[in-house]
Amino acid sequence: VTRGPADIIAAGSDITATTGTGGDVTLPLPRSLSRLHSLPWDRGQRDRPLTRFLPRSIELDEPPLVHTAASLFKEMCYRYREDLMAGIIVAGWDRRKGGQVFAVPMGGMMVRQPFSVGGSGSSYIYGFVDASYKPGMSREECLSFTANALALAMERDGSSGGVIRLAAITEQGVERQVVLGNQLPRFSSP
């Protein structure tokens, strides 16, 4: 999940989950990018049913703040930390602070970041994102940064793969995109 300049958020995820401890069956599940409200988005890993229970709409004078959405996740993830296993990234746009990315890792802390990665393949791409990320990227740069990061992770991580689902979040709303398996960015290979 990346935050662009004029407050554009690019969020992406792959679509696989593995069943059992052997990890050799993949289920192409519809989505792990869930819409929380018309604007803030959540990208959850692991416990899939959890991300379906959490989205709810909040009636306020203004659309909910990204911080608020993230805090709701944090409250639940911290309170039930012994019972839950979920690493969450909440990204969205609000009128006060524009585009924002909040990480709620396992354990239930909450921190705002310029960009965030998580999930099983994320370990392989920390170096890539640290080297490539620049603050103030354009919408296209953010989307390709996100797609490239995911493609690299999917290449190396046995538990990741399939297609990339991208979402660009702005003041105007959310625009989804899919990068299919045969269209993925390619890098060096033997």
Place this chain on the structure above:
Amino acid sequence: MVTGTSVLGVKFDGGVVIAADMLGSYGSLARFRNISRIMKVNDNTVLGASGDYADFQYLKQVIDQMIIDEELLGDGHSYSPKAIHSWLTRAMYSRRSKMNPLWNTVVIGGFYNGESFLGYVDMLGVAYEDPTLATGYGAYLAQPLMREVLEKKPILTKDEARDLIERCMKILYYRDARSFNRYELAIVTEKGVEVEGPLSVETNWDIAHLIRGFE
């Protein structure tokens, strides 16, 4: 779970200084490199935490609310560092006794009624005060250095205390594999609380050239 490493504290003539690096580790991964592990409690008190960061955020939330509620009372009183330390001791011991500890080791530093305060509380509810304090690896690596300085000169100036802390942070960065070269310093005096950061230590690796066997 995301954890923080050592917190250091040193008393000086007219106040206290505490320091902690800005890293949240996820096992061996240096995951969050720009988080603050120090909180300002009120104008007399600061608190630094090592251990679980989510539990520190929870403590911060509870303490911030306590301070707000006290402000609303409007009785002219503010919590002293000793009072915060005492409360925290009981709170941490209570959680440990319910077999659900707050997985933190906390250093509380403050200046109140002309006296410096430096206290320690851990997840078991063990609590004590000392002119120098360190949690985690700091207890093994930094505490001996801090005590050696104070043995020679029991009362330090603010600058001497700061220099000692900086020297200790450098050594911790060299030797603690879960440390990071970016830290915050909080100084409490009668003037109030000042949190400086992010700071970094100057490192000297010349010794590497003297080591045989890696040519």
